[in-house]
Amino acid sequence: MQYVDTTVTELTTESELVRNARNGDEMAFLVIYQRHRSAVYQFAWRMSRSTTTAEDVMQECFLALVRGAAFDNGRGTLRSYLFGIARNLLRRGLRTSEREAEEPEEAMASIDVLGELLTAERSDLVARAVEQLPPLQREAIVLFTYEEMSLEQIAGIVQADIGAVKSRLRRAREALHATLAPLLAQGSNRRTL
Amino acid sequence: MNEHDPLDNLLREWNSPEPTDELDRRITSAYRTTVRPPIWRRFWRTRISIPAPALVSAALVVLALFLWLRPHFGVSVATPSAPGPAAVQPETRVTLADFQPVQQLEPHIMKEGK
Numbered sequence: 001m002q003y004v005d006t007t008v009t010e011l012t013t014e015s016e017l018v019r020n021a022r023n024g025d026e027m028a029f030l031v032i033y034q035r036h037r038s039a040v041y042q043f044a045w046r047m048s049r050s051t052t053t054a055e056d057v058m059q060e061c062f063l064a065l066v067r068g069a070a071f072d073n074g075r076g077t078l079r080s081y082l083f084g085i086a087r088n089l090l091r092r093g094l095r096t097s098e099r100e101a102e103e104p105e106e107a108m109a110s111i112d113v114l115g116e117l118l119t120a121e122r123s124d125l126v127a128r129a130v131e132q133l134p135p136l137q138r139e140a141i142v143l144f145t146y147e148e149m150s151l152e153q154i155a156g157i158v159q160a161d162i163g164a165v166k167s168r169l170r171r172a173r174e175a176l177h178a179t180l181a182p183l184l185a186q187g188s189n190r191r192t193l
Numbered sequence: 194m195n196e197h198d199p200l201d202n203l204l205r206e207w208n209s210p211e212p213t214d215e216l217d218r219r220i221t222s223a224y225r226t227t228v229r230p231p232i233w234r235r236f237w238r239t240r241i242s243i244p245a246p247a248l249v250s251a252a253l254v255v256l257a258l259f260l261w262l263r264p265h266f267g268v269s270v271a272t273p274s275a276p277g278p279a280a281v282q283p284e285t286r287v288t289l290a291d292f293q294p295v296q297q298l299e300p301h302i303m304k305e306g307k
Contacts, residue, residue, distance in 0.1 A: 024228050024235070026221075033220065041216075042209040051210070058212065059220050066228050126207040145204050177200055184199055 014078040018071045032078065033062060039147060040082050046142045047090050049131055057093070061086045076156050083147075083157045087139060122183060129179040137172035140165055 012020075012028075020028035040061055045054035064085050065071065071081050130138055139158060143149045151169075155162045177184070 021224075022228060026225065029224050029228075030221070033217075037212050037217070041212040045209045046207075055212070055216050055219075058216065059223055062220055063223055063227050066224065122203070123207045126204055130204070130207065141204075145201065146209070173198070173200060176204070180200065180203060183203055 015071060018065060018078065022066045029062075029066065032065070036079055036082050039079065040086050043083060043142060043147060044086050044090060046127075046130070046146060047087075047135075047139060048093070049127065053090075053093060057086050057089045060089050064089075076153075080149075080153055080157050083143070084159075087157060091135065125183060126180065129176055132179070133172050133175060137168045137175070140168040141172040141176070144169055 012031075014032070017028045017032050021032060037058070041054055041058050044057040044061075045051065048054055048057070061082055065082065068085070071078060075081075130141060133141065136158070140154060143154045143157065144151075149157075151162050151165050155165045158165065
């Protein structure tokens with residue numbers, strides 16, 4: 001990764017950086033890229049659980065930024081804007097009628113947590129539990145838990161109202177509690193030992 | 194949201210990888226291909242960095258050359274030339290034949306204050 005003196009460019013607004021990057025200023029592009037590369041990649045990876053998909057989404061996301069619609073600072077942060085692009089790209093790739101369903105109960109039954117406890121890593125079980133969530137709930141839990149975004153930011157990215165985001169988060173957490181109950185119990189037992 | 198839900202700690206056990214250097218290179222290369230400014234713009238925006246001692250040395254060389262060459266130019270300019278026909282200032286003479294009637298009259302009306 002090429003070193004970029006971000007202290008020099010901290011005073012430059014993100015709108016200016018995007019405009020300069022579109023005009024061929026590679027340094028401006030690299031500043032944007034360095035600031036957001038990890039977050040965008042990790043979001044794409046957690047949503048797809050595929051390195052190839054995450055890499056493709058990330059490339060398309062940053063190229064869409066320099067050749068797509070104008071970014072307006074007044075309508076949200078650049079991070080939210082990039083996540084919005086990534087989300088659209090992911091949805092285009094992941095869209096199936098089954099996965100669009102909001103209700104996760106049937107999918108949850110396919111994970112046998114108890115049976116896999118001895119062989120699988122805890123993190124892998126968590127990953128699989130999140131993966132089993134419907135896409136709308138999954139993106140809500142990923143953005144809230146891993147990207148530490150506020151409900152307002154998530155609502156802006158997923159183009160839904162805050163009530164809908166809250167509802168998705170609540171259902172996602174209920175489903176994860178149910179699926180990961182053995183691990184949660186194991187964790188609490190560990191602490192009491 | 195529940196502040197101390199153990200689910201949060203459990204969820205954070207799932208770490209995701211970082212993008213690779215190979216991906217960084219790929220995206221930078223794709224950017225260059227996508228947004229390539231015209232050559233004339235690149236020329237005007239080209240920047241070079243030069244160490245200050247080298248810049249001062251170059252400036253001193255230019256100054257020395259200027260001072261060294263100045264007397265040579267000065268001789269040819271400062272040589273007094275003998276008064277001759279070329280030195281005579283041309284005289285401007287106007288006769289009545291120079292005054293001719295106007296062929297096409299185009300009056301322009303100017304408004305007051307213009």
